[in-house]
Amino acid sequence: MKETYNINEKGYYGEFGGAYIPEMLYPNVEELRQNYLKIMAEPSFQEEFNALLKDYVGRPSPLYFAKRLSEKYNTKIYLKREDLNHTGAHKINNTIGQILMAKRLGKNRIIAETGAGQHGVATATVCALAGIECIVYMGEIDIARQAPNVARIKMLGAKVVPALSGSKTLKDATNEAIRDWINNPVDTHYIIGSAIGPHPYPDMVTKFQSIISEEIKWQLKEKEGKENPDYVVACIGGGSNAAGTYYHFLNNKDVGIIAVEAAGKGIHSGESAATSALGKEGIIHGCKTLLMQTPDGQITEPYSISAGLDYPGVGPLHSHLYKTGRGEFYSATDDEAMTAGLELCQLEGIIPAIESSHALAIFEHKTFKPDDVVVISLSGRGDKDLQNYIDYFKL
Amino acid sequence: MNRINQKLQEDKKLLSIYFTAGYPNIDNTSTIIQNLEKSGVDMIEIGLPFSDPLADGPTIQASSTQALKNGMTSQVLFKQIKDIRKSVSIPLIIMGYFNPMLQYGVEAFCKKCQEVGIDGLIIPDLPVDVYHSEYKSIFEKYGIINVFLITPQTSDERIHYIDSVSDGFIYMVSSASTTGAKVGFGDEQSEYFERIANMNLKNPQIIGFGISNNETFTQATKHAKGAIIGSAFVKHVTNNGIDTINTFVNTIL
Numbered sequence: 001m002k003e004t005y006n007i008n009e010k011g012y013y014g015e016f017g018g019a020y021i022p023e024m025l026y027p028n029v030e031e032l033r034q035n036y037l038k039i040m041a042e043p044s045f046q047e048e049f050n051a052l053l054k055d056y057v058g059r060p061s062p063l064y065f066a067k068r069l070s071e072k073y074n075t076k077i078y079l080k081r082e083d084l085n086h087t088g089a090h091k092i093n094n095t096i097g098q099i100l101m102a103k104r105l106g107k108n109r110i111i112a113e114t115g116a117g118q119h120g121v122a123t124a125t126v127c128a129l130a131g132i133e134c135i136v137y138m139g140e141i142d143i144a145r146q147a148p149n150v151a152r153i154k155m156l157g158a159k160v161v162p163a164l165s166g167s168k169t170l171k172d173a174t175n176e177a178i179r180d181w182i183n184n185p186v187d188t189h190y191i192i193g194s195a196i197g198p199h200p201y202p203d204m205v206t207k208f209q210s211i212i213s214e215e216i217k218w219q220l221k222e223k224e225g226k227e228n229p230d231y232v233v234a235c236i237g238g239g240s241n242a243a244g245t246y247y248h249f250l251n252n253k254d255v256g257i258i259a260v261e262a263a264g265k266g267i268h269s270g271e272s273a274a275t276s277a278l279g280k281e282g283i284i285h286g287c288k289t290l291l292m293q294t295p296d297g298q299i300t301e302p303y304s305i306s307a308g309l310d311y312p313g314v315g316p317l318h319s320h321l322y323k324t325g326r327g328e329f330y331s332a333t334d335d336e337a338m339t340a341g342l343e344l345c346q347l348e349g350i351i352p353a354i355e356s357s358h359a360l361a362i363f364e365h366k367t368f369k370p371d372d373v374v375v376i377s378l379s380g381r382g383d384k385d386l387q388n389y390i391d392y393f394k395l
Numbered sequence: 396m397n398r399i400n401q402k403l404q405e406d407k408k409l410l411s412i413y414f415t416a417g418y419p420n421i422d423n424t425s426t427i428i429q430n431l432e433k434s435g436v437d438m439i440e441i442g443l444p445f446s447d448p449l450a451d452g453p454t455i456q457a458s459s460t461q462a463l464k465n466g467m468t469s470q471v472l473f474k475q476i477k478d479i480r481k482s483v484s485i486p487l488i489i490m491g492y493f494n495p496m497l498q499y500g501v502e503a504f505c506k507k508c509q510e511v512g513i514d515g516l517i518i519p520d521l522p523v524d525v526y527h528s529e530y531k532s533i534f535e536k537y538g539i540i541n542v543f544l545i546t547p548q549t550s551d552e553r554i555h556y557i558d559s560v561s562d563g564f565i566y567m568v569s570s571a572s573t574t575g576a577k578v579g580f581g582d583e584q585s586e587y588f589e590r591i592a593n594m595n596l597k598n599p600q601i602i603g604f605g606i607s608n609n610e611t612f613t614q615a616t617k618h619a620k621g622a623i624i625g626s627a628f629v630k631h632v633t634n635n636g637i638d639t640i641n642t643f644v645n646t647i648l
């Protein structure tokens with residue numbers, strides 16, 4: 001049998017995925033599961049989704065040949081410019097899709113979690129666009145770390161609610177959003193920000209983000225005369241930009257799939273977010289996947305300089321890619337990512353998000369052949385990270 | 396016969412109390428169980444703390460966080476209650492999230508439960524269909540009853556399915572909420588309680604969430620076999636310690 005990397009009808013990628021949710025969430029998740037593919041296939045949905053991606057988000061995002069970076073690493077490097085999207089990252093591809101989904105499901109209240117604030121901004125943006133109430137849960141510590149994005153979310157008319165439980169960061173914001181959903185089971189849709197959570201979220205988010213690889217194919221055909229690169233590279237927090245970047249290449253073994261996780265201060269430093277290296281199979285936020293945990297099964301707190309990669313789990317697709325060996329997994333430390341980010345600024349005039357800088361740090365870990373075509377997902381821009389860059393480089 | 400089934404046959408309304416193991420102090424577990432039994436409680440839910448308790452409100456979250464800080468783990472809990480059956484005969488249920496049990500090993504966990512005399516488990520994030528297809532035979536092998544939740548939003552069809560898979564009681568969540576979020580019942584609850592009572596399920600129902608005093612206990616048990624108190628008891632322990640458990644129980648019964 002041909003191995004497949006797509007989700008099966010039960011909501012699993014291999015052994016990973018599923019919906020490990022309390023009964024209180026069942027009606028909502030089940031409603032979504034029964035309807036999401038049908039709704040996504042409706043011509044009116046497709047039309048509205050594509051029009052918004054084009055005119056509002058600014059798609060297609062360019063596939064840019066990075067000449068000087070290519071010269072430096074002696075290979076052919078293309079950057080998929082998700083940083084040029086409205087709101088500055090790939091996150092908006094998913095929130096556009098999900099707000100249209102929520103409207104068709106008749107929901108009139110949106111909740112979301114956010115770590116760095118990028119997904120919070122992308123959600124608040126589409127809620128403003130649709131005229132729907134929006135509540136964003138954010139860890140108390142992240143609220144303090146990400147003040148500009150908190151302000152943006154508020155300006156867009158959404159309410160920011162601090163998550164005060166646990167470690168007061170992304171995983172706790174996700175817990176609070178899920179608790180909100182339990183308490184508001186009828187009128188609310190939860191817009192999850194990555195390819196995580198109970199089925200059908202990982203698949204739905206992946207499909208909304210798959211526009212990234214769909215475009216890469218025809219753009220590369222125009223530029224290189226072939227649809228398939230030799231490698232696609234992306235950073236992984238929960239794994240949504242990666243899932244979108246890999247999607248149309250998953251079942252084509254000629255395309256190498258490369259994932260870069262955040263090693264923080266080093267994989268074995270105790271301050272890391274390299275889930276594939278440090279994680280073990282378990283359940284987080286309703287999903288069976290690899291996650292960082294104690295031997296007793298308590299979820300541990302990850303660390304990365306990049307708030308968007310600071311998640312103790314990873315989407316189930318990526319656990320499957322890791323376990324089957326279909327994906328090559330690397331991790332970049334804070335220092336490697338910051339250095340790679342600054343290098344992109346100086347070689348190409350592009351200031352990347354620190355998350356994306358992790359993908360750029362792949363060249364510290366792997367050498368490519370001169371005629372390899374390597375497409376890197378530049379998932380976001382660095383505006384939101386300026387303070388971090390200032391502090392790190394003492395600018 | 397399992398102690399839970401035996402208890403359910405008694406001709407009375409049952410009071411079940413939840414507490415978080417390892418809270419307020421790591422070694423309170425046995426004392427709390429013994430005091431609850433002495434106070435006339437019918438059934439006990441021992442909360443195995445989890446770092447990310449999705450279905451719980453602030454009170455149980457805070458007790459769980461503290462319990463974990465105090466060093467509670469599955470292994471510590473089993474060690475603490477290894478001789479509990481020498482001093483109590485009350486039905487004991489462990490309520491916990493699935494990941495710690497998965498890491499312990501589901502079969503090893505059930506086996507250990509049988510060894511120490513735990514009668515049942517409540518695992519809010521283990522869905523009934525996954526239990527049915529993957530774990531039911533293991534639970535049955537060790538005589539452990541698994542208890543499922545239903546809510547006001549659960550469809551009749553699914554309630555019948557849950558009833559068919561259950562073999563003890565059904566945990567009726569009184570309203571769509573996390574634990575401790577809402578106190579008291581309105582018309583919506585009365586309607587829901589009556590609707591379920593009229594479904595003639597094979598398993599008796601015990602109502603939980605939103606019960607904190609004699610009034611809500613009486614309301615809940617008008618239609619159901621019993622009621623469960625969690626957050627209100629944890630709050631009592633926070634404020635008064637574990638020596639006055641009978642005072643709390645007396646205000647309910």
Ligand SMILES: Cc1ncc(COP(=O)(O)O)c(C=O)c1O
Nearest residue numbers: 237238239240241308355379380
């Ligand atoms: C620019 C950027 N890239 C990547 C990520 C990581 O998320 P994911 O792994 O879902 O793509 C984030 C998350 O906030 C982000 O803002």
